[in-house]
Amino acid sequence: xxxxxxxxxxxxxxxxxxxxxxxxxxxxxxxxxxxxxxxxxxxxxxxxxxxxxxxxxxxxxxxxxxxxxxxxxxxxxxxxxxxxxxxxxxxxxxxxxxxxxxxxxxxxxxxxxxxxxxxxxxxxxxxxxxxxxxxxxxxxxxxxxxxxxxxxxxxxxxxxxxxxxxxxxxxxxxxxxxxxxxxxxxxxxxxxxxxxxxxxxxxxxxxxxxxxxxxxxxxxxxxxxxxxxxxxxxxxxxxxxxxxxxxxxxxxxxxxxxxxxxxxxxxxxxxxxxxxxxxxxxxxxxxxxxxxxxxxxxxxxxxxxxxxxxxxxxxxxxxxxxxxxxxxxxxxxxx
Amino acid sequence: xxxxxxxxxxxxxxxxxxxxxxxxxxxxxxxxxxxxxxxxxxxxxxxxxxxxxxxxxxxxxxxxxxxxxxxxxxxxxxxxxxxxxxxxxxxxxxxxxxxxxxxxxxxxxxxxxxxxxxxxxxxxxxxxxxxxxxxxxxxxxxxxxxxxxxxxxxxxxxxxxxxxxxxxxxxxxxxxxxxxxxxxxxxxxxxxxxxxxxxxxxxxxxxxxxxxxxxxxxxxxxxxxxxxxxxxxxxxxxxxxxxxxxxxxxxxxxxxxxxxxxxxxxxxxxxxxxxxxxxxxxxxxxxxxxxxxxxxxxxxxxxxxxxxxxxxxxxxxx
Numbered sequence: 001x002x003x004x005x006x007x008x009x010x011x012x013x014x015x016x017x018x019x020x021x022x023x024x025x026x027x028x029x030x031x032x033x034x035x036x037x038x039x040x041x042x043x044x045x046x047x048x049x050x051x052x053x054x055x056x057x058x059x060x061x062x063x064x065x066x067x068x069x070x071x072x073x074x075x076x077x078x079x080x081x082x083x084x085x086x087x088x089x090x091x092x093x094x095x096x097x098x099x100x101x102x103x104x105x106x107x108x109x110x111x112x113x114x115x116x117x118x119x120x121x122x123x124x125x126x127x128x129x130x131x132x133x134x135x136x137x138x139x140x141x142x143x144x145x146x147x148x149x150x151x152x153x154x155x156x157x158x159x160x161x162x163x164x165x166x167x168x169x170x171x172x173x174x175x176x177x178x179x180x181x182x183x184x185x186x187x188x189x190x191x192x193x194x195x196x197x198x199x200x201x202x203x204x205x206x207x208x209x210x211x212x213x214x215x216x217x218x219x220x221x222x223x224x225x226x227x228x229x230x231x232x233x234x235x236x237x238x239x240x241x242x243x244x245x246x247x248x249x250x251x252x253x254x255x256x257x258x259x260x261x262x263x264x265x266x267x268x269x270x271x272x273x274x275x276x277x278x279x280x281x282x283x284x285x286x287x288x289x290x291x292x293x294x295x296x297x298x299x300x301x302x303x304x305x306x307x308x309x310x311x312x313x314x315x316x317x318x319x320x321x322x323x324x325x326x327x328x329x330x331x332x333x334x335x
Numbered sequence: 336x337x338x339x340x341x342x343x344x345x346x347x348x349x350x351x352x353x354x355x356x357x358x359x360x361x362x363x364x365x366x367x368x369x370x371x372x373x374x375x376x377x378x379x380x381x382x383x384x385x386x387x388x389x390x391x392x393x394x395x396x397x398x399x400x401x402x403x404x405x406x407x408x409x410x411x412x413x414x415x416x417x418x419x420x421x422x423x424x425x426x427x428x429x430x431x432x433x434x435x436x437x438x439x440x441x442x443x444x445x446x447x448x449x450x451x452x453x454x455x456x457x458x459x460x461x462x463x464x465x466x467x468x469x470x471x472x473x474x475x476x477x478x479x480x481x482x483x484x485x486x487x488x489x490x491x492x493x494x495x496x497x498x499x500x501x502x503x504x505x506x507x508x509x510x511x512x513x514x515x516x517x518x519x520x521x522x523x524x525x526x527x528x529x530x531x532x533x534x535x536x537x538x539x540x541x542x543x544x545x546x547x548x549x550x551x552x553x554x555x556x557x558x559x560x561x562x563x564x565x566x567x568x569x570x571x572x573x574x575x576x577x578x579x580x581x582x583x584x585x586x587x588x589x590x591x592x593x594x595x596x597x598x599x600x601x602x603x604x605x606x607x608x609x610x611x612x613x614x615x616x617x618x619x620x621x622x623x624x625x626x627x628x629x630x631x632x633x634x635x636x637x638x639x640x641x642x643x644x645x646x647x648x649x650x651x652x653x
Binding site: 228229230232233234235236237238239240243247248251252255325326327328 | 391393421422423424425426429430432433436437438439440441442443451452454455456486488499502
């Protein structure tokens with residue numbers, strides 16, 4: 001039963017990826033722009049003279065990128081290339097491939113956003129649960145206004161403020177980049193610390209903003225759960241306050257939070273554009289920003305596809321894990 | 336009175352409300368002998384469920400216990416620390432929740448919900464002992480052992496209620512408070528659940544307080560009945576006496592409204608509505624609906640007093 005359920009979910013996942021890949025293929029072609037011609041014309045104009053052989057060059061590039069083929073053939077080639085994760089060359093960074101560029105950027109984003117998302121989820125959820133709990137220490141109530149004020153600030157704005165305070169006024173942390181210019185990436189302690197110190201500022205701005213959101217959601221769910229009959233009965237059973245808090249209230253209130261966490265994790269590849277651009281972080285968000293500015297169609301396609309796969313994967317994992325978290329969601333198909 | 340296992344003396348529960356205090360339970364006293372089945376009947380809002388929670392000291396804000404005492408044997412519950420009171424719940428006085436409630440945690444298996452109760456009361460058992468104990472408890476309430484591995488949503492209403500009874504008896508309490516245990520269950524299941532409750536009560540030798548509004552159920556189950564109206568006990572008497580010769584006009588009309596196999600004709604109800612607790616009429620709270628009311632009823636509140644052997648009523652005319 002369980003296996004059939006997982007297989008079915010995986011089928012849905014493949015369907016979503018195929019649909020997204022097709023949209024990804026057809027939408028840019030509907031725009032009527034010719035990326036090769038635009039690109040070559042730009043270079044030519046930059047050069048300041050008109051190229052006599054421009055048309056020939058366009059034809060040559062079209063042939064090389066397969067753009068002279070009929071649409072259906074291009075589509076088939078595209079699909080088979082996509083299954084091999086081959087997204088062609090980057091137009092702006094030729095001869096580097098899109099796959100290389102994405103593979104370089106993904107670890108930075110996953111490292112920064114993955115850790116901060118999990119961290120703010122953990123802290124925020126637990127704080128939110130305690131904020132709703134009458135047995136929590138009274139000073140915790142003072143945490144609420146600052147948390148929610150921080151939550152209302154866009155994180156790139158908070159990032160700028162933190163950057164001004166902690167990197168410019170008090171130069172404690174590096175202001176820009178994923179690691180110091182000139183440092184050679186290696187697994188040495190020095191380099192690891194260099195990477196961490198560069199990640200601290202963007203991480204801080206994300207965690208400070210996101211924690212309030214998680215806390216707010218969790219507090220609301222806790223208040224609802226604490227009014228449930230089974231919590232009253234748990235009290236009548238003479239259970240310890242800690243048992244009621246963890247196993248009866250928090251355990252139930254956390255269910256909707258988990259859904260939000262899976263979606264948030266799926267979105268980390270696309271959600272970091274602003275932070276990465278502001279902090280000059282070499283992640284996928286900054287790469288996408290650069291690709292859009294430079295009209296690098298293949299790179300944009302590659303990144304969008306990666307983002308879609310990440311979201312689909314997060315949903316797939318959630319679907320598989322959720323029945324285990326909430327036994328009322330059954331693997332069995334409703335009869 | 337010293338043979339009483341549970342004594343409630345002058346218990347009052349207030350709810351703070353914007354227009355002032357609302358007295359949900361007002362000066363209620365009764366006592367339970369060991370093995371006795373005592374019924375608390377009344378219509379919605381009469382304070383009977385609040386009574387059940389007040390005995391367990393489980394009234395939450397904006398409600399509070401405003402006075403009176405509850406004694407379990409020689410222990411005065413109001414003098415216990417919060418932790419001692421917590422340990423007394425379930426071990427001394429257990430609650431069987433309303434049948435319409437989702438009293439079981441939806442994400443825990445029945446075994447875990449029983450094991451939680453045992454563990455938090457200091458009964459530390461090995462996995463194997465817990466399994467055996469849970470199987471034994473489920474057997475007592477007529478559930479098959481594999482229910483231990485099920486989640487509440489996999490059980491029917493009657494099975495859930497049996498599981499709740501299994502939890503309630505797991506520490507062999509002296510008093511079981513059953514708060515409308517069969518509401519929302521159909522009559523067949525209702526009968527089975529009540530039979531289960533009666534059986535485990537006899538096995539345990541516990542006393543039972545049955546809270547409810549179903550006079551037919553009360554007549555079948557309890558030994559003695561207390562009738563509540565607007566937060567006060569208006570009549571307490573052995574069940575046979577209450578059914579055959581009720582003393583309080585409210586009880587009389589309640590009994591008269593029961594359908595009967597012998598009599599045919601229009602169903603009789605009690606005209607009017609129960610009064611708002613925050614705006615009680617002066618004198619006897621029942622006088623606006625009472626066909627026998629005299630001038631004294633409007634001015635002076637009747638106290639509960641003995642009117643016959645073993646029977647008490649709060650009525651000037653009784």
